[in-house]
Amino acid sequence: MPVSTSTGLMAENIVYFDLETQRTANDVGGWGNKHKMGISIAVTYSTKTGEYRVFTEDENGDLISQLVRADLVVGFNHIGFDYEVLLGYSIFDFRDQLHSLDLLIDLEQKLGHRLKLDAVASATLGCGKTGDGLDAIRWWQEAQAALQKGDLVTHREKVAEIARYCAYDVKVTRCVHEYGAKHGHVKYLDRNGRQQKVEVKW
Numbered sequence: 001m002p003v004s005t006s007t008g009l010m011a012e013n014i015v016y017f018d019l020e021t022q023r024t025a026n027d028v029g030g031w032g033n034k035h036k037m038g039i040s041i042a043v044t045y046s047t048k049t050g051e052y053r054v055f056t057e058d059e060n061g062d063l064i065s066q067l068v069r070a071d072l073v074v075g076f077n078h079i080g081f082d083y084e085v086l087l088g089y090s091i092f093d094f095r096d097q098l099h100s101l102d103l104l105i106d107l108e109q110k111l112g113h114r115l116k117l118d119a120v121a122s123a124t125l126g127c128g129k130t131g132d133g134l135d136a137i138r139w140w141q142e143a144q145a146a147l148q149k150g151d152l153v154t155h156r157e158k159v160a161e162i163a164r165y166c167a168y169d170v171k172v173t174r175c176v177h178e179y180g181a182k183h184g185h186v187k188y189l190d191r192n193g194r195q196q197k198v199e200v201k202w
Helices: 031-036 057-069 078-086 103-111 117-125 133-148 152-183
Strands: 014-021 039-046 051-056 072-075 100-102 185-189 195-199
Touching (some): 014 057, 014 078, 014 133, 031 078, 039 057, 039 078, 039 152, 057 078, 078 103, 100 103, 103 152
Parallel strands (some): 014 072, 072 100
Antiparallel strands (some): 039 051
8 A cells, every 4th residue: 555645635534643752762772763762742633523633642542543544644754753653552554554645755755855844834834843853852851850740730831832832743734735735836945945846746
């Protein structure tokens, strides 16, 4: 089953997906151990329900169930990263069993090099990301430190910060995908900061 080809917006239930981790690659002995990185927060948006959902690590089963039921799962580097993190919670073969469109893979195949989501979102939508994955890991560490001290207010605030950041990434991914599906192209900033355009069939 193709995992990075486009199927367009005709799917009844498209689920946009992103997750943040508890640990860095260095913490788990390298990028080959993504399954050990752990979920701090995951967020989805379903076109069927029109709702965002936030999942904690303990709710990974509900997250996986929603992904399995989707007609199409859309993300940015979710095949090479997020699915690998989920392997720490399930033996399900996400790569082969889910209909997926990874915008990063699709754009890399067309351009011959990888892009950051921020480079695409900034040029296409006029707004970029609000942080990066390392910020989210730091917030998680601060949340856990607060929990150990019994500071539940700070703990909740830090977890909420991760959720807002992750949800924003899902929204940006969704908007980039919908723009590309509607217009047949997306824009991006190249390595020299110049705006370019690439045709897509999403």
